[in-house]
Amino acid sequence: MRPQLAPPPALQAALREALDPSRVRLRYLDRIAYASDASVYRQVPLAVAQPATLAEVRHLFRLARQWRLPLVFRAAGTSLSGQAVTDGILVDVSRYWRRVEVLEGGARVRVEPGVRGGYVNRLLAPYHRKIGPDPASIDACMMGGILANNSSGMCCGVAHNAYHTLESMKCLLPQGTLVDGAAPDAEERLATEAPEIAQGLRELKRRIEADRDLTRRIRHKYRMKNTVGYSLNAFLDFETPVQILQHLMIGSEGTLGFIAEAVLRTVPDPPLKTTGLLFFRDLSEACSAIEPLQQSGAVALELMDRASLASVEDAPGVPAGIRELPAGAAALLVEYAEEDTGALASRAAAFAAAAQRLRALGVHGPTCEADARAALWRVRQGLIASVGARRPRGTSMIIEDVVFPVARLARAVVELQALLREHGYDAAIIFGHAKDGNLHFVLTQAFDTESEIERYDRFMRALAELVVHRHAGALKAEHGTGRNMAPFVETEWGPAATAVMRALKQVVDPEGILNPGVVVSDDPRAHLRHLKTLPEIAPEVDACIECGFCERVCPSRDLTLTPRQRIAVRRELARLAGAGAGREAARELEADFAYDGLETCAADGLCALACPVGIDTGRLVKRLRGEAHGVVAREWARMAAERIRRLGGVARALVALARCIPAPLRGYLPPYDPQLPPPAPPLPHLAAADEARAVYVPCCPVRVFGPDGGMPPLPEVVGATASRAGWPLWIPEGCEDVCCGLPFASRGYAEAAREALGRFVRALWRWSERGRRPLVLDTTPCTYTLRAAELDGELGELRRQMEILDGLEFAERCLVPSLRLRAVASAVVLHPVCSATKLGLASTMERLAARCAQRVVIPLGAGCCGFAGDRGWRVPELTAAAAREEAQAVLAGAYDGYYSSSRTCEHAMRRATGRPYRSLWYLLEEASRA
Numbered sequence: 001m002r003p004q005l006a007p008p009p010a011l012q013a014a015l016r017e018a019l020d021p022s023r024v025r026l027r028y029l030d031r032i033a034y035a036s037d038a039s040v041y042r043q044v045p046l047a048v049a050q051p052a053t054l055a056e057v058r059h060l061f062r063l064a065r066q067w068r069l070p071l072v073f074r075a076a077g078t079s080l081s082g083q084a085v086t087d088g089i090l091v092d093v094s095r096y097w098r099r100v101e102v103l104e105g106g107a108r109v110r111v112e113p114g115v116r117g118g119y120v121n122r123l124l125a126p127y128h129r130k131i132g133p134d135p136a137s138i139d140a141c142m143m144g145g146i147l148a149n150n151s152s153g154m155c156c157g158v159a160h161n162a163y164h165t166l167e168s169m170k171c172l173l174p175q176g177t178l179v180d181g182a183a184p185d186a187e188e189r190l191a192t193e194a195p196e197i198a199q200g201l202r203e204l205k206r207r208i209e210a211d212r213d214l215t216r217r218i219r220h221k222y223r224m225k226n227t228v229g230y231s232l233n234a235f236l237d238f239e240t241p242v243q244i245l246q247h248l249m250i251g252s253e254g255t256l257g258f259i260a261e262a263v264l265r266t267v268p269d270p271p272l273k274t275t276g277l278l279f280f281r282d283l284s285e286a287c288s289a290i291e292p293l294q295q296s297g298a299v300a301l302e303l304m305d306r307a308s309l310a311s312v313e314d315a316p317g318v319p320a321g322i323r324e325l326p327a328g329a330a331a332l333l334v335e336y337a338e339e340d341t342g343a344l345a346s347r348a349a350a351f352a353a354a355a356q357r358l359r360a361l362g363v364h365g366p367t368c369e370a371d372a373r374a375a376l377w378r379v380r381q382g383l384i385a386s387v388g389a390r391r392p393r394g395t396s397m398i399i400e401d402v403v404f405p406v407a408r409l410a411r412a413v414v415e416l417q418a419l420l421r422e423h424g425y426d427a428a429i430i431f432g433h434a435k436d437g438n439l440h441f442v443l444t445q446a447f448d449t450e451s452e453i454e455r456y457d458r459f460m461r462a463l464a465e466l467v468v469h470r471h472a473g474a475l476k477a478e479h480g481t482g483r484n485m486a487p488f489v490e491t492e493w494g495p496a497a498t499a500v501m502r503a504l505k506q507v508v509d510p511e512g513i514l515n516p517g518v519v520v521s522d523d524p525r526a527h528l529r530h531l532k533t534l535p536e537i538a539p540e541v542d543a544c545i546e547c548g549f550c551e552r553v554c555p556s557r558d559l560t561l562t563p564r565q566r567i568a569v570r571r572e573l574a575r576l577a578g579a580g581a582g583r584e585a586a587r588e589l590e591a592d593f594a595y596d597g598l599e600t601c602a603a604d605g606l607c608a609l610a611c612p613v614g615i616d617t618g619r620l621v622k623r624l625r626g627e628a629h630g631v632v633a634r635e636w637a638r639m640a641a642e643r644i645r646r647l648g649g650v651a652r653a654l655v656a657l658a659r660c661i662p663a664p665l666r667g668y669l670p671p672y673d674p675q676l677p678p679p680a681p682p683l684p685h686l687a688a689a690d691e692a693r694a695v696y697v698p699c700c701p702v703r704v705f706g707p708d709g710g711m712p713p714l715p716e717v718v719g720a721t722a723s724r725a726g727w728p729l730w731i732p733e734g735c736e737d738v739c740c741g742l743p744f745a746s747r748g749y750a751e752a753a754r755e756a757l758g759r760f761v762r763a764l765w766r767w768s769e770r771g772r773r774p775l776v777l778d779t780t781p782c783t784y785t786l787r788a789a790e791l792d793g794e795l796g797e798l799r800r801q802m803e804i805l806d807g808l809e810f811a812e813r814c815l816v817p818s819l820r821l822r823a824v825a826s827a828v829v830l831h832p833v834c835s836a837t838k839l840g841l842a843s844t845m846e847r848l849a850a851r852c853a854q855r856v857v858i859p860l861g862a863g864c865c866g867f868a869g870d871r872g873w874r875v876p877e878l879t880a881a882a883a884r885e886e887a888q889a890v891l892a893g894a895y896d897g898y899y900s901s902s903r904t905c906e907h908a909m910r911r912a913t914g915r916p917y918r919s920l921w922y923l924l925e926e927a928s929r930a
Contacts (some may be wrong), residue, residue, distance in 0.1 A: 001208075001333075002341065003044075003576070003582050003585040004044075004046075004116030005028045005584065005588060006027075006690065006787065007047050008244070009306065010730055011046065011047065012024075012026055012047075014063055014067070015039050015049060015063065015089075016067075017046055018049075018056060018059035018060060018062075018063055019049055019051055019056050019059065020049070020052075021049040021740065022081070023051070023052065023095075023096075024047060024048075024049055024050075024051065025047065025048040025049075025050070025785070026047050026048075026235070026263065026316060026360065027588075027867075028585055028589060028592075029569060029587050029588070029589055029590055029593060029596060030048050030587070030661060031044050031045050031047070031048060031927075032044060032569055033565035033568055033569060033757050033802075034048045034074070034077075034090050034092065034565075035084055035085065035371060035547070035560055035568065035572075036083065036085065036532060036564075036568050037074070037077040037078070037079045037083070037084040037545050037546075037715060038079055038080050038545070038546060038547040038548055039079055039080050039081055039082040039083075039084075039085075039483070039484070039532075040076045040082070040396045040445070040447070040484070040531055040532050041082035041483050041484075041529075041530045041531035041532055041629070042085060042530055042531070042533075043085045043086055043087040043530050044087060044598055045086050045087060045088060045090035046069065046087065046088055046089060046649065047070075047086075047089050047090070048089075048090045049089055049090070049091050049092070049522055050091075050092045050093075050095050050096060051091065051093070051096070051308070052095075052096040052262060054172055054178060054678075054775075057091070057172055057260075058176045058744060059257050059514070060091060060639070060812055061172070061174050061175070062176070062293055063089070063236055064088070064089055064513045064515055066767050068087045068511075068512060069088040069089055069513070070087065070088030070089070070514075070515065071086075071088055071089045071091060071513050071514055071515075071809070072084065072085070072086035072088065072089070072090055072091065072514070072515045073091045073093055073113075073144065073254040073258055073515075074090055074092055074093065074212070074255060075093055075113050075114060075115065075142035075143070075144030075282045076093050076094060076096070076140055076141045076142040076144075076145055076146075076147045076548055076552075078137050078140050078141045078547060078548045078549070079145060079149070079479075079480065079482065079552075080146060080401070080479045080482070081479050081480050081481065081482020081483060081484050081485060082481075082482045082483035082484060082649045083145075083148070083149065083253045083254065083264040083480055083482045083483070083515065083518055084145075085530070086515070091258075091259075092115045093114050093144055094114045094142060095114065095558060096114065097112040097113045097114035098112060098114045098115045098145070098261070099111075099112045099115070099117075099261075100112065100115045100119070100123060102124060102127070103263070105127055105139070106124050106128075106129040106266055107129070107264055107265070107266060107506055108167060108264065108265055108266060108571070109123075109124060109263070109264055109266055110261065110262070110263045111143040111148070111149045111197070111261070111262055111263075111264065112143065112260065112261055113142060113143055113144025113145075113148075113259055113260070113261075114142055114143075114145075115134065115137065115143050116130060116138075116140065116141065116142050116143075117135070117138040117139070117141055117142065117143060117248065118140075118552075119139045119144050119860060119913050120143065121138065121269075121840065121895075122860050123506050124266055125269070126787075127266075127269065128268065128269050128271055128339075129155075129266040129268060129269055129271065130266060130267060130268075130269040131139055131146075131165070131264055131267070132156055132159075132160030132162070132165040132264070132265075132266070132267045133146050133151040133152055133153055133156050133160070133161055133162050133166070134152070134153030134154055134155050134156045134583040135152065135153040135478065136149045136153065136381070137155070137549065137801040138153070138548075139549075139552060139610075140547070140548055140549040140551070140552055140610070141280065142359065143262070146258050147162050147164055147166075147169075147249070147250055147262055148249070148250075148251070148252060148254050148259060148431070148480075149227065149251060149253060149435040149479065149480035150162050150163050150227050150231065150250045150251035150254050150343065150478070150480070151478055152225060152436075152477070152478040153433070153478065154300045154302060154433050154471070155299045155300050155335075157225070157435070157436050158222070158223070158224065158436070160267050161225075161249045162251075162264070163231055163233075163234075163251065163252050165264045165265045165266070165267070165477055166247060166250060166262060166263075166264060166265075167182075167263045167264060168180075168182035168246065168257060168262070168263045168264075168378070169181045169246040169249060169261065169262045169881050170182070170257040170259075170260045170261040170262070171176075171245075171246065171249050171257045171258060171259050171260060172257055172260055172866045173194060173197065173257045173508060174256075174257060174508070174509045174511070174664075175194065176237070177190065177194040177197070178260075178411040179194045179242060179245060179257075181243070181245065181246045181438055182244055183684045185244045187240050187241065187242050187542055188244070188265070190241055190242055191241070191798050196392055196507070196654055197241070197245070197507055197508055198241040198592060199757045200289070200504075200507030200508075200542075201235075201241040201244050201245060201507065202241060202288050204235060204500055204503060204504060204507070205235045205244065207273070207500065207503075208232065208235045208236065208500060208742075209236070211580055212494060213496070213929055214497055214500075215236065216234050217493075217494070217497065218233055218235075218236060219233075219236070219495070221233075221474065221493075224403050224405065224436065224437060224473075224474060224475040224477075225403045225437075225474065225477035225478055225539055226316045226403065226475045226476070226477065226486075226490060227251050227437050227474075227478055227479065227480050227481065227502050228474055228476045228481050228485060228493065228761060229476050229481060229489045229493055229497070229498070229519060229520070229853045230248055230251065230252060230256075230501045230504055230519060231247055231248055231250055231252070231879070232249045232497060232500060232501070233247075234247035234248045235695055235897075238779040239488045242411065243746050244922065245508075248504065248567050250431050250518065251480065253482065253518050253519055254479065254514060254515045254518075255505065255514045255515045255516075255518055255520075256508045256509060257508065257509075257514070257518050258800055259324075262295065268339075269337075269463065269572075270337040270338050270339050271339070271341070272334065272336045272337065272338050272339065272341060272368065272788045272822060273335060273338075273368065273373065273508070274335070274347060274348050274349075274351075274365070274366040274367060274368045274373075275317060275333070275334070275335045275336075275365055275366060275367060275372075275373040275376050275377065276334045276335075276338050276363065276365035276366035276367070277331060277333050277334070277361040277363070277364040277365060277376045277379065278329050278331060278332045278334065278355055278358070278362070278363055278364075279321070279322075279325060279329060279330075279360060279361040279362035279363075280329065280332070280358075280360060280361055280840060281326065281328070281329060281361055282328045282329065282330060282568040283303075283305060283328070283330045283410055283413050283414060284410045284414075285330070285332065285358070285359075286303060286330035286332050286410075286434075287303070287409045287410035287413070287434070288301075288358070288410065289331070289332060289354070289358045289360075290406060290409070290435060290493065291406070291906075292354050292357070292432045293332065293334055293351075293354055294360065294435050296344045296347070296350040296351060297336055297338075297347050297350065297353050298334050298336055299335055299336060299337050299437065300333070300334070300335040300433075300435075301332055301333070301334055301433070301434040301435040302332065302333035302334075302380045302432070302433065302434065303330065303331075303332055303409075303413075303431060303432055304330060304331045304332075304379070304380065304383070304430075304431045305330055305413070305417065305429065305430045305431065306325065306327060306328055306329045306330060307326055307428065307429045307430065308383050308429040309322050309323075309325060309329070309331055309426075311331075311386035311387060311390075311429055312378075312379055312382045312383060315372075315378070315382050315386065317375050317378050317730065317762065318375070318378060318379055318382070319364045319375060319376065319379065319717070321362055321364075322379070325361070325362075327359065328575055328733070331379070332637075332922055333334070333376060333377070333379065333380050333433060334351060334366070336348070338353065338420055338724050344368065345697065347366075348366045348368075349928055351365075351366050351462055351629075352366070352910060357852055359594050364376060364567075368858050368868060370773070370868045380431065382399075382824075383429055383431055384399065384442060384612050385440065385612040385613050385614070387427070387429060387442045387444065388481075388543060388545045388612055388613040389543050389613045389614070390410050390427075390628035391444040392444060392446075392544075393534075393536045393542045393543075394446060394448065394533070394534055394535060394536055395444045395445060395446045396444065396445050396446070396447060396531075396533075396534055396545070397442060397443075397444055397445075397533060397545045398442070398443050398444070398445055399440060399442050399479075400440065400442075400443075400463070400479075401438070401439075401440050401476055401477050401478055401479040402416075402439055402463070402467045402473055402474065402475055402476070402477060402579075403436065403438045403439070403440075403467075403473050403474045403476075403477035404438050404439070404467070404471045404472075404473040405437055405439045405472060406434075406435070406436070406469070407611055408471050408472075408473075409434070409437050409439075410722065412439075412466075412467075412470075412471045412473065413430060413439060415466060415470070415471075416430060416439065416441065417430060418460070419462055419463065419466055420441065420459075420915070422441065422462075423446075423455060423458060423459040423462070423815060424455060425443040425444075425459070426516045426772065426915075427444065428441055428442060428443040428660060429441065429442050432775070433440070433477075435479070437473070438477040438478065447531040447532070448533055448641075453528055453531065456528070456806055457495075457525070457528055458805070458849045458911070460484070460488070460527060462494050463475070463799075464488045464492075465493045466488060468492055469835065472481075473490055473679065474492065475491075475492050480847075481518065481519045482518060483517060483518055483526055483527060483529070483530070484527040485527070486518060486519060486520060486521035486523075486526050486527070487518060487521055487523065487524045487525065487526050488527075489501065489519070489520055489521075489529055498912065499534050501519070501520050502520055504518070505520055510649070516879070527821050532546075532570065533575070533921065534546075534580065535574040535575055537567070537570045537573075537574050538570065538573055538620050538623075540615070540616070540617070540619045540620040540623070540796050541567045541570070541615050541617055541620050543615060544564070544567045544611075544613070545612070545613065546567070546568065547562050547564075547612060548560060548562075548746075549610050549611055549612055550564055550607035550610050550611050550615070551564060552562070552605040552610060553609070553610045553863055553864065554606075554607060554864075555863070555864040555865070555866035555868070555878060555881070555882030556600045556601060556602065556866070556878060556882065557882065558881045558884070558922075559600055559877060559878060559880075559881035559882075560595070560596035560597070560600040561596050561597055561600070561601075563607040563611075563617035565616070566578070566593075566601065566617055566620075566621070567617060567620075569589060569593055569597060570593075570597075570620075572589060573586055573589055575794075576589075581627060581897065582661035582768065583802075594628075595626075595827070597621070598621055598625055598628075599875055600877075600878050601617070601618060601621040601876055602618070602717070602834075602864055602866050602867075602868035602871060602878065602882065603619075603621050603622050603746055603868060604618060604864045604868060605618050605619075605838060606834050606836065606863070606864055607808075609837065609838065615840060618832070619871055622745060622746065622747075622748050622750070623748065623750075624748070625747060625748025626748030626749060626750050627748075628748070629749065631699055633749075634752070635751060637744055637747075637749035637751070637752035638749075638752045639742065640742055640744075640760075641749075641752040641753070641756040642740070642755065642756040644700075644737050644738055644739045644756065645736045645737045647739075648700065648703055648704055648736055649706045650905070652680060654663075654678040654894035655838070656678075656679045658878040661889075662817035669833075670688055672806035673702075673873060673876070675907070675910060675911050676712075677705040677706060677707070677708055677903075678706040678707075678708075679704070679705070679706055679908055680703055680704055680705055680706040680713065681701065681706060681713055681737070683703065683715055683731055683735070684713065684716050684717035684719065684731070685697060685731070686714050686715070686723075686728065686729050686730065686731055686776065687719075687723075687728035687729055687730050688730065688920070689730045689732075691730070692728045692729055692730030692773045692928070693727045693728060693729075693768045694722075694727060694729055694730075694773055694775070694805075694810070694814070695729070695730055695732060695768055695774070695775045695776065696715070696718060696719070696722075696730065696731050696776045696777065697731070697732065697735050697738075697764070697767070697777055697778075698714070698715045698731065698735060698738070698778055699779035699782040700739050700740075700743070700779075700782070700902050701727075701738060701779055701902065701903035702714050702715065702778055702779060702844070703735075705903050707918065708909060708910070708918070709916055710915060711922065712801050714778060714919050714921060714922075715731065715778070715905075717774075717919070717922055718719040718778055718921050719731075719922045720808065720925055721815060721819075721924050721925045721928060722810075722815060723813075723919060724815075724818075724819060724928050725814070725815035725816075725817075725818040725819050725928075726818050727814055727815060727818075732763075733743060734763060735763075735767075735882050737759075737763070738756070738758055738759055738760040739756045739760060739788075740756065740760050740785040741754065741755070741757035741785065741789075742758035742781060742782060742785045742869060743761070743869050743870065745785070746868060746871070747869075747870075757785070757786075757791075758795055760786070761786070761791070761798055761799055762795075762798070764786075764798075764802060764804070765798045765801075765802065768802050768803075770801070770903075771798075771802045774803040774804075774805055774810070774814075774818025775802060775803065775805065776803050776805050776806075776807060777804065777806055777807060778901075778919070778921070779807075779901070779902050779903060780806050780808065780833050780835045780836045780839065780841065780901040780902055781833060781835040781905075782803075782835070783804065783806035783839065784833065784835035784838055785835075785841055786799070786804050787799075787803065787804065787839070788838070796901045806836075806839065806841060806859065806901070806918070807919075807921065808836065808841050808844045808845050808901055809841065809844060809919070810926055811848055811920075812844050812847060812848055815924075816848070816851065817930045819924075819927075820928065821851040821924070821927045821928055822851060822852075823851075823853055823927070824852055824853070824927045825852065825853040825854070825878050825895075825896035825897050826853065826854050826896055827853060827854065827855040827856075827857065827894065827895045827896055828849055828852075828853040828855070828856055828857070828891070828895055828896055828897040828898070828899060828900050828923065829857045829858070829859065829890055829893065829897075829899070829908075830845055830846060830849055830857070830862075830866065830899055830900065831854075831858075831862060831886070831898070831899070831900040831905060831917065832857060832858060832862060832900070832901075833864075833865075833900055833901055833905045834863075834864045834901045835902070836872075842858070845899075845901065845920060846858060848920060848925065849899065849920060849923060849925065851927065852923045852924060852927035853896070853923070857893065857895070859886050859889035859890055860889060861885035861886040861888070861889050862885060862886050863882070863885075864882055864888075865882055865883045865886075865905050865908035865909055865912065866877055866879040866880075866881065866908065867904050867905055867908035868880025870904075872904065872907075872908050879908050879911065879912065880912065883908060883909060883913075884912070885913035886909075886912070887909070887913045890915065891913055891914075891915075895915075895921075897918075897923055898910075898913070898915045898916060898917040898918070898921040899917065899918060899919065899922070899923055900917055900920065901919060901920055902918065903919070905917075906918055906919065
């Protein structure tokens with residue numbers, strides 16, 4: 001079928017009238033980018049709208065009713081059950097709904113739907129508080145999804161989920177009524193402005209209370225985790241229509257209205273934690289340990305079957321002994337949290353005693369040490385990644401979420417294992433939040449044939465029978481009903497409760513415009529519609545499961561595309577090629593992708609750190625950039641890589657020339673940077689080769705761009721500081737002839753990058769006297785390039801034998817022990833560059849600064865500045881978008897200094913903030929003066 005490249009002109013006009021046209025996305029590329037969430041479902045929206053105000057959301061409601069179109073709200077799009085896709089109007093609230101306000105010393109917090117849960121917790125951390133819901137995706141998902149799906153997590157249980165910690169909510173109903181639960185006249189306003197809704201809710205409450213069997217069923221179902229259907233407990237827990245309505249919104253998955261704001265009561269977040277891992281002979285023994293460990297005060301109990309453990313047993317950092325476990329073994333990850341060391345020691349003793357009584361097969365911990373705790377959690381957190389990375393290409397990864405009464409858990413999990421094997425899911429793994437009886441299982445499934453789809457259907461129906469009828473559990477504990485469980489709501493709840501849910505939808509959204517087919521559905525095969533295929537496109541990204549975890553760190557997320565969206569567009573191109581009827585659509589996608597997908601990608605690799613399966617989408621982007629280069633361009637790049645000194649001289653000359661251009665002429669030039677740094681002066685002579693203890697190699701950015709504001713050149717500052725510590729440095733004569741190759745690699749000139757890097761490694765080998773002296777680099781991205789580049793054979797062996805130190809490492813390891821540092825600033829702010837984050841040097845940078853200043857701040861919004869070598873000059877809007885959030889945080893405070901560890905990134909942050917960012921070496925040098 002030929003793709004619909006654009007919605008009808010009349011609809012386009014109506015949308016642009018309802019919203020600022022810049023916030024209406026109608027291109028085929030934009031619609032494809034938002035066609036997928038983290039689930040196995042996919043629908044291409046007619047349009048993507050990004051409202052900024054409640055008035056604009058009202059306009060969208062009216063437009064959806066007028067055109068009889070589905071309207072679906074989407075925050076982070078990390079939904080696992082298909083709640084955030086539509087073929088109607090997709091309303092993206094991730095961009096303009098990010099306000100968060102800490103209230104009453106952290107006791108409460110006000111949030112909008114577009115702020116990420118992890119960000120809220122970081123704001124609450126100084127108060128030792130956090131929000132109650134603690135989903136594993138908390139750093140990726142947003143509050144809109146946490147509220148609309150009634151998320152919980154590993155420690156949350158039932159008591160601290162979004163439903164039970166909600167204090168008040170501001171929501172907009174589909175007919176346009178705004179309900180503000182905190183307003184003193186909220187009940188009167190609802191009764192006046194929407195009397196049919198107020199009355200309808202009262203009637204449904206009376207109907208439920210009159211049905212004693214239904215009342216008992218509701219009470220029973222919500223003693224355990226349950227997100228199937230609407231939150232019917234609201235009719236029993238609350239008396240007034242507004243109270244009932246705002247709690248019905250929790251878990252409604254955008255089918256009843258728009259959650260514009262919520263105030264949540266927070267929960268304590270004890271600062272001290274200890275973690276242990278127990279192995280058992282089988283699942284029955286592990287499940288029998290749940291109750292005594294829970295009674296010992298454990299806040300987290302994570303169950304893992306043998307298949308789960310096998311999937312991570314070879315992963316780096318995983319505790320020893322897992323591989324030797326017998327078939328059928330299981331594990332429990334146990335964590336305690338307390339306010340003081342005495343109480344925590346008591347918990348650790350209780351854990352040890354319980355482990356001995358329970359005859360555990362093996363014990364790791366308990367430990368309070370951060371790295372050791374992280375290693376234990378790595379076992380649990382690596383499960384999804386391991387399955388995702390190993391799944392057959394072209395298949396989808398399905399993460400399901402059921403709950404059993406804890407007393408039945410041992411028997412139920414064994415039967416679940418058997419059910420998975422019976423339906424051919426032999427590679428599936430089972431794990432979960434044991435103290436709540438909440439199990440997740442991960443399986444891989446292809447949807448490319450009718451037989452595969454029918455296999456999935458048979459399994460889902462058998463699963464419903466196992467969970468609901470055999471063990472009185474719930475089909476969804478925390479992932480929401482979505483499309484995949486909507487056909488089974490009546491199986492879960494029975495006809496009486498389901499009839500109430502249908503009546504509720506009719507009362508609040510009588511025209512059925514909001515997320516139709518989600519939560520309640522008339523289609524018994526809804527879970528088999530709109531299934532997503534994942535065609536192979538490139539080895540760099542084929543493992544992508546489209547979860548969206550990468551998006552929070554992407555510099556272009558507020559400008560063009562994210563890594564997930566770049567992959568989604570490439571997959572659509574593969575679908576169009578396979579269909580053979582989408583040449584026009586493919587041409588349009590390719591044309592738009594040149595800017596949105598390639599030009600505006602920083603290719604910084606941070607997405608690989610956030611990705612559960614370690615995908616670096618930047619590698620694909622760099623390869624595609626390279627394929628776009630012609631033979632002549634590649635040859636010019638290769639020649640340039642052989643002439644680095646000459647290239648540097650040309651660059652300095654161009655910088656000097658650009659600074660001399662009269663202001664009236666600058667508007668006629670390509671993007672001109674009025675804050676362009678001056679050209680760098682010649683490199684200084686520091687120490688003779690035979691006197692030096694280390695080799696110092698000033699990197700290209702430092703050799704091209706000089707310091708701002710009349711400061712001394714960075715090489716002089718580094719040399720002076722090192723000399724005070726008794727570490728004289730030698731700058732080799734030929735260092736201006738070499739480059740790590742990063743500028744070539746980022747633009748897709750792979751051959752030139754390899755040429756430059758090879759020459760650099762050989763030069764470093766000579767200067768280090770065959771690895772006998774350490775090498776120091778002053779630009780962290782260059783350090784990372786040298787360490788992370790894939791080098792084989794001779795070059796790889798040479799690199800292995802050399803000690804290549806980033807300036808931050810060198811300063812802390814070699815200089816600080818001999819320097820008398822003093823606090824020369826009251827407060828400084830740091831910008832850890834991407835490569836420092838990837839090298840684990842952000843904490844090193846913070847420790848160094850803490851020796852020189854009374855207070856050190858890394859802004860909560862700190863991330864990639866988007867400068868990406870020269871991209872900040874070529875595509876300045878990328879840096880403006882990438883650094884905006886961090887810049888706002890910086891400008892909200894008062895600081896004596898602004899520091900980083902890359903000359904171009906320092907310039908990017910200076911441009912974003914107007915503040916004089918410079919290398920951290922300047923602070924160290926000042927603090928080390930006698």
